[in-house]
Amino acid sequence: MHETHLLEKIFKFLEDKEVESRKKIKKVYFCISEFGSISKEHFLEHFRKESCGTKWQNIDIEIKKVPVGSELEITKIDFE
Numbered sequence: 001m002h003e004t005h006l007l008e009k010i011f012k013f014l015e016d017k018e019v020e021s022r023k024k025i026k027k028v029y030f031c032i033s034e035f036g037s038i039s040k041e042h043f044l045e046h047f048r049k050e051s052c053g054t055k056w057q058n059i060d061i062e063i064k065k066v067p068v069g070s071e072l073e074i075t076k077i078d079f080e
Contacts, residue, residue, distance in 0.1 A: 003046040006072070010047075011056055013074070023079035027060035036071030043072070 018025055032040055040063045051057045064075075 003043075004050060007047060007050040010074070011051070011054070014056065014077070017077055018079075021079055025059060025077055026080045027062065027078040028074060029062045029064070029076040029078075031064050031066045031069060031073045031075050033069050033071050034065055034067050038072055040065060 014025055014028065030043070032038055032043060044061065044063065047061065051059070060078075
């Protein structure tokens, strides 16, 4: 499944950012292009499903739709 592969990469990226900063991530900000193939609802549904039982399960997520840009992009990470 494409979403599973994508989320595995996202979780790995987040893990690397925590190790690098030595702080726990509390919120991740995403931008999703209106012209991409991923909808905000679809992405959030899969994120919640794939993160269930992991350290990412209760992380805060903010998703902004943008008219033009990358299909999916992490734009900011807040740490505790």
